[in-house]
Amino acid sequence: MSEMESVLVAYSGGVDSTFLLAVAAEVLGNEVLAVTATSPIRPRRESDDARALARRMGVRHLLVETSELMIPGFASNPPDRCYLCKKKVFSDLLSVAEERGLNHVADGSICEDADAYRPGLRAVAELGVRSPLREAGFTKEAVRARSREMGLPTWNKPPSPCLVTRFPYGTAITEDRLARIERAEQFLAGLGINELRVRDHGDVARIEVPGRETDRLLENSNRETIAAGLRNLGFLYVCLDLEGFRSGSMDESLRKKG
DSSP, X not given: OGGGSSEEEEOOSSHHHHHHHHHHHHHHGGGEEEEEEESTTSOHHHXXXXXXXXXXXTOEEEEEXXXXXXXXXXXXXXXXHHHHHHHHHHHHHHHHHHHHTOSEEXXXXXXXXXXXXXXXXXXXXXXTOBOHHHHTTOOHHHHHHHHHHTTOTTTTOOOOOOGGGGSOTTOOOXXXXXXXXXXXXXXXHTTTOOSOEEEEETTEEEEEOOHHHHHHHHSHHHHHHHHHHHHHTTXXXXXXXXXXXXXXXXXXXXXXXX
16 A cells, blocks of 8 residues: 555445555555545445545545446446446546546455456456455455454445346346335335345345344234335335345356356
């Protein structure tokens, strides 16, 4: 980090980017700018949390409105949508860094990202964006452990990828559908469920929660409340995935085709 001298950190407010930002601020001081991309594909609460936490850390912070739905081909939700998104967003961030006289743009990618289906990493490499945590060999476990030692409130925060991951590949993405999914997950979070996904299969809402939460959802009162709440959002059917919560479950269709 010290070799960079100045850096723009792509800051989502998640576990990895918060740890990266904290270290950057510790090493480089005022030569750090945190930038959070905002758009309909990202939950509003995430950008609000990122802004508050950057302020708490005393780091300069900027919100940049991105327009992923305007990227040619992105709204049709192809398997390489993450590449299209990252190429656009990081191109925008590189422009901001150049305008502000910052030497580098850095993201919070970690070692496990190289082993998962992450087409966005190709865009990161093509644009010359740095990934200091991955370069230094940091795993998610290590990031969480160090974050806890540093007193960062995100050390045990569940992952929160963009809302497009809630849709099967090939499903057209619209602002209305994104807003519906965001409201559905906020509704379930209001019941005290912190780690969850609501997958949008058209008329069907497929809920993923960790196994420990399954019994709570199936209690009569909760089951009726959840079904009624999601139907009010426009879903005709509400189902609970018996395999439970798992990141990247929509990628399972790609593995089957492979």
